[in-house]
Amino acid sequence: MIGLIDCNNFYASCERVFNPSLQGKPIVVLSNNDGCVIARSNEAKACGVEMGAPFFKISDLVRQKNIHVFSSNYTLYGDMSRRVMTLVRDSVPQLEVYSIDECFVVLEGITNLKQFAVELRAKIIKGTGIPVSIGLAPTKTLAKLAATFAKKYKAYDGVCLIDNPEKRSKALQVTAVNKIWGIGRRTFSSLAQHGVLTAFDFSQKDSSWVQHNYTVTGLRTWKELNGIPCIDFESVSAKKSITTSRSFNRKLTSFDELLEIVANFAAACSRKLLEQKSMAKTLLVFLYTDTRYAGSNAQSNAAKVTLDVASSHPSELIKAARLALQLVFNQGTGYKKAGVIVSDITGVAQASLFDVVDRERQNRLLKVAEQIKNKNGEDMLKIASQGSFELGNYMDRKFVSKHYTTNFSDIISVSADS
DNA sequence: TCTGGGGTCCTAGGACCC
DNA sequence: TCTGGGGTCCTAGGACCC
Numbered sequence: 179m180i181g182l183i184d185c186n187n188f189y190a191s192c193e194r195v196f197n198p199s200l201q202g203k204p205i206v207v208l209s210n211n212d213g214c215v216i217a218r219s220n221e222a223k224a225c226g227v228e229m230g231a232p233f234f235k236i237s238d239l240v241r242q243k244n245i246h247v248f249s250s251n252y253t254l255y256g257d258m259s260r261r262v263m264t265l266v267r268d269s270v271p272q273l274e275v276y277s278i279d280e281c282f283v284v285l286e287g288i289t290n291l292k293q294f295a296v297e298l299r300a301k302i303i304k305g306t307g308i309p310v311s312i313g314l315a316p317t318k319t320l321a322k323l324a325a326t327f328a329k330k331y332k333a334y335d336g337v338c339l340i341d342n343p344e345k346r347s348k349a350l351q352v353t354a355v356n357k358i359w360g361i362g363r364r365t366f367s368s369l370a371q372h373g374v375l376t377a378f379d380f381s382q383k384d385s386s387w388v389q390h391n392y393t394v395t396g397l398r399t400w401k402e403l404n405g406i407p408c409i410d411f412e413s414v415s416a417k418k419s420i421t422t423s424r425s426f427n428r429k430l431t432s433f434d435e436l437l438e439i440v441a442n443f444a445a446a447c448s449r450k451l452l453e454q455k456s457m458a459k460t461l462l463v464f465l466y467t468d469t470r471y472a473g474s475n476a477q478s479n480a481a482k483v484t485l486d487v488a489s490s491h492p493s494e495l496i497k498a499a500r501l502a503l504q505l506v507f508n509q510g511t512g513y514k515k516a517g518v519i520v521s522d523i524t525g526v527a528q529a530s531l532f533d534v535v536d537r538e539r540q541n542r543l544l545k546v547a548e549q550i551k552n553k554n555g556e557d558m559l560k561i562a563s564q565g566s567f568e569l570g571n572y573m574d575r576k577f578v579s580k581h582y583t584t585n586f587s588d589i590i591s592v593s594a595d596s
Numbered sequence: 597t598c599t600g601g602g603g604t605c606c607t608a609g610g611a612c613c614c
Numbered sequence: 615t616c617t618g619g620g621g622t623c624c625t626a627g628g629a630c631c632c
Contacts, residue, residue: 209618216614216618232617250618277614277621362612395611395624421620469617517619574616 179291179341180407181283182313182321183266183298185259186329188279189217192258193248195307196582196590204245208233211425212249212574249575257583258306265305269298274412282318284411295337315340318409319402322359323349323377346405350378360399365392377403416454416523422446423517425469426572430513436465437503438565439572443518444492444499445564449557451490451520452544458520459488461495463502466515481505488524491540495520496561 185191189207194200204221208214215231225243227236233247240247259278267273272284288294295312302310313324320340327349328338340346355377356366368391374380380388381403389397401408422443430436440463451458464480481502485494499518547559580588 211618212616214617230617234616237616252619280614360612364611393624417621419621423619425618427616515618519620 179285179288179314179316180318180321180411181270181285181295182276182318182325183262183281183283183302184311184313184325184329185262185279186309186311187217187219188259188308189248189250189255190219190222191308192251192255193246193579194219195258196254196579200246204243205248206236206240206245207248207250208577209250210573210575211427212576213425216250247577249578251579251581253581253584254579258308261306261583262302262308262310265302266298269301272411275414282321282411285314291341292337292339296335299336310336312337313340314338315346316405317402317407319359319399320346320349320405323353323357326357343405347378350381350403351376353377355380358399358403360395360402365396368392416456416525417450418523419519419521420447420450420458420523421517421519422450423464423515423519424569424573425466425515426513427574428572429467430516430572431511433503433507433509436507436513436516437500437563438567439516440499440503440518441496441561441563441565442567442569443516444495445561447518447520448490448492448495451523456523456525457488457490458495459485459522459524460520461485461498461502462519462521463499463506464517464519465506465511465513467511467513469515479506479508484522487535488522491544493540493561494535496563500563 187205190205193205193207200219202221203219204225204227205219206215206222206227207217209216212233214233215227215229215236218227218229222245225239225245227239227245236245239245255278262279263273263275263281266281266283270283270285274282276282285291285294291314295314299310299312302308311325311329313321313326313328314337315321315324324338324340328334328336331338340349353376355361355369355374356363358377358380361369361380369375369380372391374383381400383400385397385400388400398408424439424443430439444461447458447461460482462480462482483498483502485498489495495518547557550558552558580590582588582590
């Protein structure tokens with residue numbers, strides 16, 4: 179059997195852990211730049227706050243209903259996530275971290291699954307303060323579905339099992355097909371035209387019809403819904419591409435300013451590469467003039483640079499980023515968003531005949547630089563082109579909470595009379 | 597005037613996810 | 615005025631080859 183452990187309203191719950199007076203109150207967490215809503219407590223959902231709603235559009239509602247607003251604090255959420263995952267890892271033989279607030283687990287040889295899950299759930303709440311929902315089923319897709327039931331219906335007490343064909347049919351019959359993991363908007367509207375409305379309808383279709391119309395991806399979901407596991411369990415897998423990007427609170431027109439930003443994004447990519455012990459051969463810099471319809475309508479521009487030798491070294495990635503920026507940057511254009519993407523990632527670098535970099539020396543330098551950190555574990559040594567960059571200068575984060583778990587000066591204090 | 601058949605590799609973009 | 619950031623996988627179609 180497979181289990182899915184899903185943290186309830188994760189970001190909102192993280193804020194609540196360190197501010198218990200928010201218990202039972204509506205909370206929303208905003209995206210970077212305080213742009214739109216990316217997490218809501220149940221109370222905020224009940225107030226009618228939609229997921230993804232632009233903040234300025236709900237400001238009246240926030241005032242009327244006295245909703246507590248937070249800017250996102252990824253340092254805090256990332257650390258809380260790590261704590262939850264560690265607790266789960268200690269209890270199960272195999273775990274796959276699927277996202278910041280979810281993980282899949284393999285449960286073999288456990289006699290009372292329900293009991294096991296109930297205890298795990300209690301352990302997570304006790305250890306972190308984060309409430310979770312647990313779904314148990316023979317496939318990942320069904321486990322996801324089970325977890326939504328566990329979350330939605332109080333009677334389940336946070337744990338739902340789909341462990342026989344009768345429960346499976348019942349669950350699929352009461353679920354709209356677009357609520358299924360892997361069925362998005364496009365596939366849903368196409369399915370609806372064929373009269374397929376519930377997950378059950380979909381599961382009863384002929385497999386060849388599914389494959390013909392919705393390719394191997396659709397077929398995989400179909401099999402999973404019918405209890406045939408076909409989405410592999412991945413332990414820790416190295417990322418195949420790594421992105422660092424941000425939207426700004428204003429339009430930037432200066433090349434030098436963008437260079438400093440892009441250099442810092444490249445340095446962040448370097449850090450992420452080093453963390454997973456890999457190197458990238460391709461680096462791409464993109465600039466958007468607008469973020470509202472990012473991708474399609476935005477007037478976007480990107481340039482790709484291929485390194486002679488795959489690298490994770492900040493100075494080389496920054497050099498490549500500068501080159502790429504020179505290619506995309508347009509004098510007189512105002513940019514609202516920028517990003518660096520590294521890809522073509524490998525574990526080992528293929529040496530080049532024409533390599534002119536002294537890699538031995540470079541690695542020694544990197545090792546020394548890694549050791550020089552401040553008390554919060556941030557790097558103190560930087561490459562000159564990173565300047566005195568502060569992301570905060572380009573972003574709005576009016577409602578940000580403290581770094582309770584990762585910064586000594588933010589540690590919560592408890593007094594006897596409170 | 598007439599212009600094959602079969603294959604590989606790469607990339608951009610779509611669709612989906614949290 | 616103000617709409618996030620970071621991923622994965624798949625497919626179609628172009629470039630190229632013999």
